[in-house]
Amino acid sequence: MIIIHSEEHRLQSGRSELNDGQLVPCYEKPERADIIRDRLAAIGVGPMVTPDPHGLEPLARVHDAGYLSFLQSAWDEWLVEHGDWDALPLNWVAPGMHRRVVPRSIDGRLGYYSFDAGTPITAGTWRAATAAANSALTGADRLRAGDRSAFALCRPPGHHAGRAYYGGYCFLNNAAIAAQSLRDNGAARVAVLDVDYHHGNGTQEIFWERGDVLFVSLHADPIDEFPYFSGHADETGAGAGAGATLNLPLPWGTDWAAYAEALAVAARRIGDFAPDALVVSLGADTYGGDPISRFRLLSEDFLRMGAALAAMNLPTLFVMEGGYAVADLGVNVGNVLTGFEGA
Numbered sequence: 656m657i658i659i660h661s662e663e664h665r666l667q668s669g670r671s672e673l674n675d676g677q678l679v680p681c682y683e684k685p686e687r688a689d690i691i692r693d694r695l696a697a698i699g700v701g702p703m704v705t706p707d708p709h710g711l712e713p714l715a716r717v718h719d720a721g722y723l724s725f726l727q728s729a730w731d732e733w734l735v736e737h738g739d740w741d742a743l744p745l746n747w748v749a750p751g752m753h754r755r756v757v758p759r760s761i762d763g764r765l766g767y768y769s770f771d772a773g774t775p776i777t778a779g780t781w782r783a784a785t786a787a788a789n790s791a792l793t794g795a796d797r798l799r800a801g802d803r804s805a806f807a808l809c810r811p812p813g814h815h816a817g818r819a820y821y822g823g824y825c826f827l828n829n830a831a832i833a834a835q836s837l838r839d840n841g842a843a844r845v846a847v848l849d850v851d852y853h854h855g856n857g858t859q860e861i862f863w864e865r866g867d868v869l870f871v872s873l874h875a876d877p878i879d880e881f882p883y884f885s886g887h888a889d890e891t892g893a894g895a896g897a898g899a900t901l902n903l904p905l906p907w908g909t910d911w912a913a914y915a916e917a918l919a920v921a922a923r924r925i926g927d928f929a930p931d932a933l934v935v936s937l938g939a940d941t942y943g944g945d946p947i948s949r950f951r952l953l954s955e956d957f958l959r960m961g962a963a964l965a966a967m968n969l970p971t972l973f974v975m976e977g978g979y980a981v982a983d984l985g986v987n988v989g990n991v992l993t994g995f996e997g998a
């Protein structure tokens with residue numbers, strides 16, 4: 656399985672995030688990709704290549720033009736206004752307020768285009784985010800060229816980024832960008848399966864009214880867990896996308912036995928949809944040792960996850976999302992890919 660990875664990921668290296676009332680060092684940090692890269696090299700998953708450039712067009716197929724130009728200029732504007740500190744929002748739209756006019760203020764626009772204060776914009780954010788999107792796009796190119804599978808080692812992650820907003824450590828929705836690229840280049844139907852611990856609210860929003868892209872997500876119940884405001888089982892899509900979203904929320908404490916049951920439901924739904932390709936938003940924060948998550952998967956369960964994904968028998972693009980138990984992240988991600996290949 657080919658691995659696509661850009662060292663430009665390390666340009667995204669925030670100083671701190673606001674988490675549970677404290678400014679803490681960022682959980683989404685460069686070491687995450689380093690330990691995955693080194694582990695995959697050590698176990699010989701496959702050749703590692705750098706991404707091909709794809710320009711802005713594929714990004715604009717998924718994201719709002721105003722949002723993309725905001726992302727490109729936010730740091731420079733912040734620097735002039737506030738100096739060399741991470742750009743973090745402080746004000747958001749509350750119920751009853753209107754998001755009618757885009758503020759001129761950079762502080763206003765940070766809040767206008769985001770949903771949390773845990774996702775610092777820095778000098779290198781735009782370059783890191785576009786490199787991650789190019790990794791996902793290069794993976795989509797490889798599937799189109801006939802590869803059975805590919806792994807886009809993306810950082811920063813993407814599944815919380817919507818058409819016109821960032822948050823949850825995500826700026827560009829790498830998995831959605833890859834799914835759209837597959838659709839634009841011959842795939843009639845594409846399924847996106849999100850196995851990250853957190854609901855893929857951004858991916859859901861992007862394909863909410865689309866019947867050509869099925870979105871399925873297993874995640875911690877948003878009644879208790881970030882991102883809190885989406886991912887309930889009664890959210891099933893709208894318009895042409897009615898029935899093309901399947902959310903499988905799971906309680907805190909979920910172990911592999913329970914997780915595997917939900918994954919089997921997801922597999923059946925994907926099988927019924929009969930897509931030409933599968934994009935897996937691969938977050939490993941379902942791991943019992945994850946510092947910000949509350950499922951109880953063991954490292955060996957990721958082997959089983961990989962085998963279950965392979966059993967769907969689809970061309971599969973893995974796109975890296977979350978996973979914050981850095982010391983075990985390489986083993987856990989490597990286990991998914993080993994389980995997938997070995998099946």
Ligand SMILES: NCCCNCCCCCS
Binds near residue numbers: 674675824938976978
């Ligand atoms: N106390 C909950 C803080 C959540 N912070 C954001 C988590 C983003 C995960 C991305 S996969």
Ligand SMILES: [Zn+2]
Binds near residue numbers: 851852853938977978
């Ligand atoms: Zn997550």
